[in-house]
Structures are given as C-alpha cells and as structure tokens.
Amino acid sequence: MKLDLKVQLLKFCSLLLNFLLLALGLSVTGCGAWILFDRGNFLSHLASEELSAVAFSLLTVGCVVIAVSILGCVGTTTEHRLLLLVYLGFFIVLILGQLFVTLLLLINRNKIEDSVDTALDVLIFHFGNSSSSDDVLINNLQIHGRCCGRTGRSDWLKNTFINSLNLSEPHVLPCSCFNSFQSSTDSIWCLENLNLDVQQNLDFPQNLKATETPVFGKGNSSYEQGCKQALSDWLQENILTIVAMDISLMVLQVVQVAVVVSLYQTFGRKTSLKEANQLIDPDPTPSEDYQMIDDQNHSSVIQCTNLQ
Numbered sequence: 001m002k003l004d005l006k007v008q009l010l011k012f013c014s015l016l017l018n019f020l021l022l023a024l025g026l027s028v029t030g031c032g033a034w035i036l037f038d039r040g041n042f043l044s045h046l047a048s049e050e051l052s053a054v055a056f057s058l059l060t061v062g063c064v065v066i067a068v069s070i071l072g073c074v075g076t077t078t079e080h081r082l083l084l085l086v087y088l089g090f091f092i093v094l095i096l097g098q099l100f101v102t103l104l105l106l107i108n109r110n111k112i113e114d115s116v117d118t119a120l121d122v123l124i125f126h127f128g129n130s131s132s133s134d135d136v137l138i139n140n141l142q143i144h145g146r147c148c149g150r151t152g153r154s155d156w157l158k159n160t161f162i163n164s165l166n167l168s169e170p171h172v173l174p175c176s177c178f179n180s181f182q183s184s185t186d187s188i189w190c191l192e193n194l195n196l197d198v199q200q201n202l203d204f205p206q207n208l209k210a211t212e213t214p215v216f217g218k219g220n221s222s223y224e225q226g227c228k229q230a231l232s233d234w235l236q237e238n239i240l241t242i243v244a245m246d247i248s249l250m251v252l253q254v255v256q257v258a259v260v261v262s263l264y265q266t267f268g269r270k271t272s273l274k275e276a277n278q279l280i281d282p283d284p285t286p287s288e289d290y291q292m293i294d295d296q297n298h299s300s301v302i303q304c305t306n307l308q
Helices: 003-037 049-078 080-105 109-126 132-145 153-160 160-165 195-200 209-215 228-275 284-306
Strands: 173-175 178-182 189-192 217-222
Touching: 003 049, 003 228, 049 080, 049 228, 080 109, 080 228, 109 153, 109 228, 132 173, 153 160, 153 173, 178 189, 189 284, 209 284
Parallel strands: 189 217
Antiparallel strands: 173 189, 178 217
16 A cells, blocks of 8 residues: 555544544534533532532533644644654543543442432422422422322422421322412412312411411322432433543544554655655666666667767
8 A cells, every 4th residue: 555545544543533533523522511500400419529529520521622622633734743642641540530430430329319319399398489490400300200209209298398298198299290280370289189078178377277278279190109210310320421422432532542643654654755756656666667777778779870
C-alpha cells in the first residue's frame, strides 16, 4: 500500500472515531448536568455524596472528552505529531477516570437506591406545602407508574396535610393516586368515592366537616401498589444507560489509541521520506532500469556510427 493512501485512510478513521467520541462526550456531559441541575428528576433531590461524586465525574469526563476530541481532529488534519502525543496522554487519563466512575456507580448503587427512598419519603411528607415542581414530580411518578406512595397509599398518612385531618385510613389522597378522578380547581387532593355512611363517619377536624368536602376532587379506585418498584426500575435503567455509555467510550478510545499510534508512526515515516525526497518509493522500478540500459546502449551505437 502506498504511503499517502495509508495516511489518508488512517486520517479518515481517526476523524470518524473523534466525531463518535464527541457525540458520546456530549451525552455524558448531558447526563452529569441532568443529575446535578435538573429539578424535575428524583436524583437532584438526593443527599448522596456518592451520587454527587458520580455526577461531577461524568460532567468532568464529558467535558474532557469533548476537548480531547477537538484536539485529536486538529492534530490529525494538521499532521502535528506533538498534538497526537498530548492526545494519547489525555486518552490514558480518560480511560482510567471512566473506569473509576463506572466502578463507583456500580459499587454504590444500593446506597443511591436507599437515598432515593429517603428522598421520596421527604417529598411525600411535604407534598402540598412544597414547591410546585416537587408536587408535579410526585404526580407524574404516580400517574405513569400507576402507584401510590412509596410502599403503598398508607404512606400518605405521614403527609402534613393528611395527618392534620386525623384520618384512620387514607381516604383523602393526591388525585394522581386514583385510576380515575375528577379534580377540583381549589385543591390538589381527591376524596375517594365512598358510600354516604362512610363519608359521614369520616373523622374530619372541625374546620373540615364532611359537608365541606366538595373542596376535594373525587377519585375512584386508588392504587394499592407503592411506587418503590417503579422508581427502582427507573433508577436501574439510568444506571445501566450511564454504564453503557462509559463502556462504549472506553472501547472507542482503545480503538482510537491504536489508530493514533499507527498514524503517529506513519506521519514520522512520511516526514523522513520527504526529507530524503523519496515520498513514494526510493528504488527505481525494474522497467526504469531496463529503459536506462537501453538508452545507454542506443547512445553508444550512435557514437560508434559517428566515429566510422
């Protein structure tokens, strides 16, 4: 294979891998930023040092991958060997960093799951008195997961508002706990549709008599299953997604290291040949040798003829 063709193929492979690494780097950066700053997911509510370390590591790794990918593109297109050496050095550090993030996430996933349970209990306790984004988060979880509370609807008895109603059973629940409901514009809570005798016997406090219950919406068939399993499945899916992205990055980086090493050696050989003015092949082909001999013989014959 001619040297210039080999250089072009290696440069194409290197640029293609760099673009793939750039896309994955953006994805990893997005995951880290999502965990740290998006208030619309449970992970941002966790008081977990392990998760914070994972999120910051993902953000750092993603940003470095983006910068290194750009550096690799510049080094490849300009055929700058020093930039390729720096590029390889960063790659080794990146691979070690990604191994650390992956192992940290896998080792601490049980602790992270416990933190999610604690965060859900806190959100349930403050539901109705906290920010609207937290209430929306709980409602979305219960509607899409078709669940109620963390382990069951009895968890809502710990809520500050429901606890103030002195109910022995959680007949008043967030409307999202019901399979079907007719919400009220004045309240985010729904009263389960019960027969009249049960409604009259509900032990509401003095300021909330049963005759005043129209401030609540009406709900049918509250979910019995808690949201713990749905939340656990969601967490495991996100952990596996992050691990899969890390592994994909490491595989691409190992392949890219092999390509860049070969490219570095080829650039060195190309430079040496340029200096010797022998870029393609310094040895003349056999046909050229024969042509030179024929030319010499022809010149000799002409000289002999002239002498005669």
